[in-house]
Amino acid sequence: MSFKETMVTAFTENNRISPEYYSKYHVKRGLRNSDGTGVMAGVTNICNVHGYVVDDGEKEPAEGKLIFRGYNINDLIGRAVAEDRFGYEEVVFLLMTGRLPDQRELEDFTVLLSDNRALPGTFFEDMILKAPSRDIMNKMARSTLALYSYDSDPEAKTPEHEIDTAVSLIAKMPVIMICAYEAKKRFFTEESMIMHQLIKGQSTAENILSTLRPDRTFTHDEAKLLDLMLMLHAEHGGGNNSTFACRVLTSSSTDPYSAYAAAIGSLKGARHGGANHKVAEMHAYIKENVSDWEDNAEVSDYLRKILKKEAGDGSGLIYGMGHAVYTLSDPRAVILKKYAGAMAEGTEYEREFRLLESIERLTPIVFEEVKHSSKVMCANIDMYSGLVYRMLGIPEELFTPLFAVSRMAGWCAHRFEEINSGKRIIRPAYKSVSREKKYIPIEKR
Structure with missing residues (x-):
């Protein structure tokens, strides 16, 4: 066996670690309790993600x-929509300061973000250009570290x-994302690299669309829908993996x-922000094979095959359904479904939207039949986000980076809170199950 083969085997x-140790020492893997609830690791005043109640110890x-x-x-988005204005900047201000801005403060803050978008020299x-990456999230994390x-x-x-x-980082993330995407196109897919100048005074959503699209054109409704996506992804509590990181x-x-940068690296993972790629992949399998x-029967039959690991990626998972907190x-997902449906109506995407609705409706029924479990599950935001992005002409490799662009606001708020309230280094315990061994001289090994 070669040295490399030895290392791979090792x-x-x-x-x-033997699974029996986790039970023996009452270790809560993934910082999860046996009922799926999270282990209480902190207190926050930033966000409440409510998905269940505990009554007499029962979830x-x-x-x-x-x-x-x-x-x-719902109120934050509802007011922005009713007043036909962009809401992401208001959400960022709220998360960072703990209060809603008045009109003058919102206008000034929007200008402040716009003034901070440009990258240094x-x-x-x-x-970015001298060290392009095939993965945009990788380049966003490296660029964040480089700004140091x-x-x-x-x-x-x-x-x-x-x-x-x-x-500075909240303002620059969209620009870094687009620059990394254009560099990737130039070096790895042999496409033309188009770099636009920034336009002062634009909202975050407008800035993204105007720098992403070759002709710089977009409709007000398109920008408002992207703004909605940014608002929905801006924050999701202290327990999600990237925020905790x-x-x-x-x-x-x-x-x-x-x-x-650590938060971006976490969000990149397929079990976190990168999950939207698995949803898109699964939808492609369904569209190709149904x-x-x-036909509800045909859709159900394919979902049944996915659960039995006979179709899809073989994982047995129906991506886009179920959530760690929501039940x-x-x-x-409820909000996004509403606006996605309205935008898809009468377009080439309407048929696909109806398919996603069917997957959402039929999955719990098929799951109970195959798994013999009446587990309550709902569609999560990833069920409809990919469709919305595609309707906006946004390529799949930007799905997770856009998540990071938006979530930077939440990460900043949680860093502020940890600095002011944490006061202790986070250091959970790990039980060692190794045994002490007698040292063997090298000539006797």
């Missing part, structure tokens, strides 16, 4: 609620520095760039 054999399903700083996401050429070098005092521990850094690094008293998308409904 990678698996010497890093596997009871409930309609989902998403609350930002005390304000229901030759940053694009030196940090452009900060005159990156280790400053003052509120002013934290706020300035947060505003940000808080863990923050608790060590490291610099903001390191903490935010001849009549309106009866994911409020983000």
Whole structure:
């Protein structure tokens, strides 16, 4: 066996823990309780993700609620839509300050973000163009770390520095994303790289569409729908993996760039923000293998095959269904479904939207039949987000990066809270099950 083969074998054999130890020592893998609820690891005043109630020790399903700083996401989006204005900047201000801005503050904050979008000097050429990446999330994380070098005092521990850094990163993330995407096109798919100048005064959603599209044109309704997506993804509590990663690094008293880069790295994972790619892949399997998308029996039959690991990616999972917290409904999916349906009506996407509705409706029925479980499940936001992005002409490789662009606001808010309230390095315990061994001299091995 070669040295490399030995290392590969050891990678698996010497890093596997017997499942019995987790039961024996009452270890809660994934920081999850046996009923699926999360282990209480902190307290936050930023967001409440409500998906169930606990009654006499029993977990009871409930309609989902998403609350930002005390304000229901339905109200935040509802008012922005009713007043025909962009709402993401208002949400960012709310998350960072804990209160809603007045009209003047909102206008000034929107201008502040616009003024902070431009990348430093030759940053694009030196940090992105000279070292392009096949993965845009990778480049966004690396660029976040690289901005440390452009900060005159990156280790400053003052509120002013934290706020300035947060505003700068929230503003620059869309630009870094588009630059990384264009560089990827140029070097890895042999497409033309089109770089547009930034337009002052645009909202975040308008900025993304105007720099992404070759002709820079977009409709007001398209920008408003993307703005809606940014609002829905801006924050989701302290327990989600990327936010927790940000808080863990923050608790060590490291610099903001390191903490935010870690959050991006977490969100990149297929079990977190990258899950939208698995949903898109599954939808492609269904569209290809189900001849009549309106035939409930045929759709159900294919879903049954997916659950039995006879179709799809072989995982047995129906992606886009179920959530770690939400039970009866994911409020983000409910909102997105409404606007996605309205935009799809009368277009080439209407038929596909109806298929997604069928998957959402039929999955619980098929799941109970195959798994013999009456587990309550609902569609999550990923069920409809891919369709919305495609209706906006956004390529799949930008789905997760757009998530990161939006969630930067939530990460910043949680870093602020951890700095002011955490006061201790986060260090959970790990039970060692290794045994001490007598050292063997090298000539006797």
